[in-house]
Amino acid sequence: MANYSGQARTNYFRVTEAAAYAAFLAKWDLVPLRPAPDEAGRVGFTTDPYGDGGWPSEPTLDWCEAQEPAVDPDTYSGPWLIQDLAACLAPDEVAIGMEIGFEKLRYLVGDAWAVNAAGEKRSLSLDAIMDLAGELGANVTEPTY
Numbered sequence: 001m002a003n004y005s006g007q008a009r010t011n012y013f014r015v016t017e018a019a020a021y022a023a024f025l026a027k028w029d030l031v032p033l034r035p036a037p038d039e040a041g042r043v044g045f046t047t048d049p050y051g052d053g054g055w056p057s058e059p060t061l062d063w064c065e066a067q068e069p070a071v072d073p074d075t076y077s078g079p080w081l082i083q084d085l086a087a088c089l090a091p092d093e094v095a096i097g098m099e100i101g102f103e104k105l106r107y108l109v110g111d112a113w114a115v116n117a118a119g120e121k122r123s124l125s126l127d128a129i130m131d132l133a134g135e136l137g138a139n140v141t142e143p144t145y
Contacts, residue, residue, distance in 0.1 A: 006053030006101025006109075009033065012042035014090040021088045027063045028056050028081050044095075055081060055099055082115050089117035107143055 012033070015021040025032060025045060033044035047053050058064075059078075064071040071078075079087075085095055098112045110126035133140045 002104040002106070004052050004054065004101055004103050006099055007047070008053060008055050008097060008099035009046040010044040010098075011096040012038055012040070012044040013093045013095045014042050015088045015093075016090050017088070024084050024088050027059045027084065029060045030056075047099075052101075053099075054101060055097065082113060082121060083119060086115045086117060086119040086121075089115070091117050093117060 010033070021043060024030075029048055029051075030045040031048060033046060037043045047055065058073040058076045059071070061073055064073045064076065082097070089095060094114050094116050096112065096114045098110070100108070100110045102108050108126065111123065112125075113121060113123040115121045130140065130142060
């Protein structure tokens with residue numbers, strides 16, 4: 001069995017409150033980019049280099065247990081990482097997150113999203129190339145997994 005290997009990170013952006021941003025990072029077990037903040041006062045983050053490298057799908061167990069009442073991470077239904085991040089962004093700032101990954105090079109994945117302080121989101125995936133390739137000709141072979 002193969003394991004997924006990935007890496008994810010954001011661009012740099014400004015936040016409204018450093019404490020709220022620090023709580024966001026702790027909730028999702030994210031690692032601040034260095035320097036944090038940079039020379040322009042912007043921050044960014046990446047995923048835990050010792051995990052699978054992908055964006056987390058639920059908050060940390062520590063965060064879940066600290067809630068009143070405690071939250072089961074497997075059934076968490078609150079705001080996802082992107083919505084939580086949007087609440088931290090300064091007005092007119094846009095955060096961009098990108099993830100790349102593979103499993104024994106049987107497939108490659110790549111996803112990106114952007115979100116602003118109003119919570120408006122845009123996203124795309126490398127898989128979208130299959131639809132675009134179909135516009136170029138009839139014989140488009142999908143990667144074999």
